[in-house]
Amino acid sequence: MAFGHEDLQPTAAIRGNLQFTRSGLVTATYFINPLGYGLRKASDKYDVKMAHHSLVTNLPGGSLLLGIQARLNTVDVLTKMVEGVDIDECDDYADEVVASYERVKSIVPQTRIFLLTIPVGASNSGISALSRLWRGSTSTIDAAALSRADLDEYDEKAKSVLSRIGGEFEPVPVPAAMFQWLWEHYLTRGAGGDPVAPTRVGALDDATSAVFGSAALDEGARTDGNRRIRPSFIPVIKVVQPESEYQPSYQAMLTPRSFPYGGMTFPGGSEFLNVLEGLEGVNVDWGMRVSTKTAEQVTKNNELSLRRLGEQMDQRDQEVSFAQNSLMSKAQMLSEYNNHFEANSGESEVSFTTVIAVGGFTREMTIDAVNAIKRRYKRFQVDMTTPVGAQVDLWSMLVPGSPPRRAFDDFAHIVPSDMWAGFVPFTSSQIGDDSGPVIGVNLLSGNFEPIHFGIMEAALHDLSASFAVTGELGSGKSYFLKLMAVLVHDMGGQFLAIDRSQVGEWEHFASSIDNAVIIDLADPTVSLDPLRLFEPRVAGERALDSILPLLDLSPTSGAGAAASNLLSQRGIHEHGIKSLLDLFHVVRKLREVPGGEDEYADLASRLGTVIERVPVLFDSSLPPLRLDAAATVVRSHNLALPTAEELTTPHLYNRLPLTKRLGTALYELVGVAAREAFLSDNGRFGLLVGDEAHHFTQTQVGSAVTSDFSRDGRKHLAAIGLASHDPATDFQGAAHNLIPNRFVFRQRDETLARNSLEWLGVDLQQAPYLLQILRDETSPPVGAGRQVPDERRGEMFMRDALNRIGRGKVLGPARADRAAAITSTPNSAAALARRPVAP
Template identity: 45%
Template sequence: MKLRQPTAARRHHLQWTHHGGVFATYFVEAIDYGLRQPEDKAGVADAHESLILNCPDNTLLLSLQAPLDLVDVMNRSLDRVDLHRTPDYIKETLAGYKRIAEIAPLTRIYTITFPLGKSALRGEPSARDVAEQLAAAEELLTVIDPESNFRLQPVPEGLLPFIWNHNLMRGSALEHAPHNPANASPSTTAPTPYFLPGILDEGARTEKSFRRSFDPMLKAMIRLDEGEVINSYQAMLTPMSFPPAMGFPGHSEFLSVLDGIPDVSVDWAMRVRRRDRESAMQLNEKVLGKLGVQLGERDTDVGFHTQELRRKVDTLAAYNDSLATNENAEEVEFTTVLAVGAPTQADLTRSIGTLKAKFRRLGIRVDTPRGAQRKLWMMLNPGAPADSVYTDYQHVTATPDWAGFVPFTTARLLDDTGPIIGVNLLSGLFEPLHFNFLNKVLSDISPAIAIAGELGSGKSYFTKTLISIIADLLGQFLVIDRSQQGEYIPLLQSIPGSVLITLDDPRFTLDPLRLFNDPHKARRITLDTILPLLNIPVVSAPGTLLAETLQPEHRAAHHLRSLADVRDYLARQAERSTGRDADDQHALVRAMDAVEAPVLFDRALPPMPLTATATVVRTHTLALPTVDELTLTHAYANLPWRKRLGHTLYELVGLLARDQFLKPGRFGALVVDEAYHFTATTVGKQIVEEFVRDGRKHAAGIILSSQDPKADYASTAHNLIPNRFAFRQRHTTLATNSLEWLGVDIERDAYLIKQLRENTSPPVGRGETVAPNRRGECFIADGRGRIGRGKIFGPAREDRARAVSTTPEQVTI
């Protein structure tokens, strides 16, 4: 049967229909949901209840699943990027575009359509008609969403043809999702879309025998401009029954089932009507009375029909009680249509079976009503006239229970623009994850990042991916590398102008007197780091002597430019002095000679360069103290020299990074892999706190990596790190610690512990290797308090991907 689309005329976001109605359609900005805390989800439900309480009757809620516009994705990746100075980042973005194109991410478009009234339109609407209806729509909008919870934005005129054409080609052809005008600039050269003519064949009778010509399905046929005919096989499902109790949150969000089903494209529409509380309760009393009469007539019978009547009585009584106890509640009548599309009838049959099974697990029975498919299909087109079939399949509930459906939600993560680091797994649509951590300072957000996960889970791979982005975008970073194999060296070799520092075979000095230009800062850092190294108390006589020697005026007068100069000066003074002064000077000289650290006392070594894009400091040969040795006084007093030296050099690198990056100018990041060596020290905690609290002011970031975030990220500063990533952790306690650190409610969502342990980049087989398509999976908490699941990519360029890989090559024995 040939179709007639409902739109007679359209102006702006207004629609005049052939049956005399006028409608206004708006984009709906879905509210962040994901794995957030129950109180946050309750706020989302409250926003939905406010919306439904203010909507006029026959409001249409619509959600379409469409392919994401990849050109828009690439433009978002290049936001605020100087294209003339970042050729490596441009290459990475182009390579990443090809990778995303293979994934074919989707998105959900949410709209809401309000009836404005009747208008007998003859020809085109006049300017006066348009002005009057625009004023009516604006007045209605201030009532419907007064607090802008959903940030309703008028749709462009071209959206209605897009929806119509999408419905005709559902599941069989690709189109790009239209832009929300609030987030995109309209094109002045793009052609105006129009309504394509189409045919709906209910039951696909044109290709079946008469015996099967009443199958509950549709075949949509549409001819494109170039003459190609597209066939789309579709089915309209609707809920037939809901379980008696659908707890919120966790069970009532039945529409969230529609995303994340492989190779199944599903749209949904919901038409809602309201009835005030008093009228609803009066009607319920009448229905209860009729049910009571039926039960009275069957009071002596025992059968399944009697049991069904009692269940209806109990359900209606419970519903009436909810209205009676909540004076703000009203009744909602809603009809829901789930539209499934596929390129072939076999694919459609498989998709329907998958959907029914998904809803069956929730206790919801959905079906494809025979003979009503065409009418239900029309409901997904804004402005379609009301039909009795919508009443046939409607359900009734109270507004607080309807709000528990939370239809307008999203599982977005991270940022709207910036480099693409992976895809969103929680939403099921594989939208790209943009992470604009370099530009977070422009939004007054800390660019600090913390990562957790077991060995081999992907922490270092992700860290190296982030710092390669920093290098490509003209920032700089300093990495403390503890690995024996020097896992950051290949990446270093791929970045021009990089610096490698090995502390046991140094080419540069870490002498604080030579690295820090401010003499007061150099004195303070030297006393804080070198005195503990020499095992000399600050308040002792030798400690006081060194403090006096390092006074800026004294250093300038005696030309003390390095620790080696200080050592030689004290030796000369000891030869000339007598008594207690000589003893103190000899004590300091002997302690310095005992350290045997050329990286501190060799004046021939040049200072470490501070302008290099990439600096890697290898500390694998350093003997570092344990947490107990650092925190227990008696253990710290007996630390061997090598551990004292390792501890001092570790702190000096952090202090140098602080001085290098915590100042206005070029973005810089301190990267600490296996962070417990760093965060266990007093100086390390102080440096982390300064990067977290003040990095935003100075365009500086910090990237920390740990196996146990509860133990290693325990300070106040760590709690302020907004961007958190938890990779696989198979140890139960550590998995629990990781999820709690992200902000997950473990008691309510205990099942996520198993997800992190067993279904996050799971190793399989004898070699316990992770399949390539499962690598990089993790849980994410972002700066907006959202929690979700994602899959992290490495660099898209092959050369850079090889440079960041940490998987060792297979060794043949």
């Protein structure tokens, strides 16, 4: 039998998010913001469950929950990418946005729109007054004739329900156009031609009425004329639109026949709607219609049922049969069920009907997807069925405002509200920010949504933009650091990167940026002398921070105290000290003055051991470093630097050779210089990039730099980006507690992989399988050459600023020239030939 759209579309009139149906029901529909779920810890997931418990216990009977898979609006992606950026002033980023937009379109990402429809009125009140507005047999309402008082009454009822639910889901009224879009989406489900969802409320939506297209729903696809299969036994609906240019849609409705007898474990075993993502070639929507009863109603009904069971058992007490055992089993279950509600007074009973709608281009494609879904549900011990003869009735359940049909009750299930809350239907695996450049795509959700990382917008949302990266050699850490650096540059910011590579990969990358400055600390063209680099009020303190550890001196005794006195503001002014070379000359003079010979002689001899070795500090003919260039790369490959173990082990640190002390002092000075330049209100975003994280986290000065960028970067438009192989050793203190954005690339060593996931925030006791995914299934090298295929490069785990954890793939720059610059690794000779001269 074919059903016309007039039999299934209940809408008589629409006013904003209010829907008036032919049966006299009035509903209100809202966008629901799903709660972050993904790979979060079990404690966080219990918070999500409690939010759903509050939701279901306060919903009126007949409420409809929807999860609609839709084509992502790429215009929204474009809008998010340019938010907060002056495109007219950032030509490079404009080119990147256009290229990214085209790339996102080619990926064809999907999204899931979550909706909640609640009944807010019936025909016995406001509708009776409206009944005079019905026009003939078409059952339509003149929306313009509805009074504001009527509309306000329904709005108040809806607000009362939402107030009881709470604000975790951030409900937003849908535009009137949403009802028309839903109808068109249902008619074309999986067959192409799906319009972009109106996810933004428009100015004129308050008075917009929908126009619903015509269609015929052919249950059993009888018009296909397949005589080999009886049409009545084909659980498929063929949706035909006579006036549409698109081909018919073949759809099938699944519903749970039974759930596990022993219950479903939360978390990990009850989230049965999460398995619907990632099916290729088809569209999968779900809907759930719910009604609740209070604990008092349930206990009364249970007492009545128990009394009836007792009477039946009395009637069969002399009978020897299996029926007696069955009655005893039912009585025991009913008693346990009743005890649950007596012990939990805040509980309620939920009756719910779930429909999973699958649509595709062909009947075979749809049936294959249905079988794939059934196989997935076997792991949950959920038996799914596609009931013949009830397909259209179940199809109609996803249409807001549909009147109750027999199939809704036939396939309903009853559970306590705390068990229903474990289904957590309104959840998302989304990661990243609400705006900013697209850095990759989401792999965990299965819909390949773009991942935005609003590194320059974070400050406006009172969030830290700092980030940290971990992974093994060749996993993509440096690639990602360069990606973020070039995006900051293209958006009008500046960056300073410390390049430890022998081949100068950052130098090669910076050569693609106009007016980039390259500095080699072993062959300097600029000075890092803190007395010349910083303002007089802080120059002495910065010099002490660098000189005292370098000379192995304490600031309060002997030569260290003498240096502290000379580098105080009074000492600098009194002795006319303007550089470290001046300091050396002053110390040599003071060692001849009676009374302080020993301290100054010791200080002079210590300074004498380094003055020739570190021209970047003591050569006064070099101009001081100026961090006003858009891109600055500091090469430190010729510096000897201590290992993380040497920095954290006291006896090894005390035995550090002079060369490593020099390297540490210069490394820290670069970070301090970036802090002074970037953590100032100069109106320009600044990013400090360090590929050797332990030098910024394990020393006193480096830890202070990391802490300042992490704490105060959002106030001054600045951030720090760090990379390491082992987060358990290197990401301590501020790097662990204050850097919110974390990325984990491939790590095949089991200990380091475990450390990385724990640093990310994953509970490996709850999800031990993630360890194997990180080690073996994240950008895995394959083949004889052990190379990573291009399509698998950049896979990673991510934790965003909202503590959501997911899995994604870094795409890199969309511009071909930028991608080539950060991908290729030069040789040393070529890098030296290209080196720009610093000012």
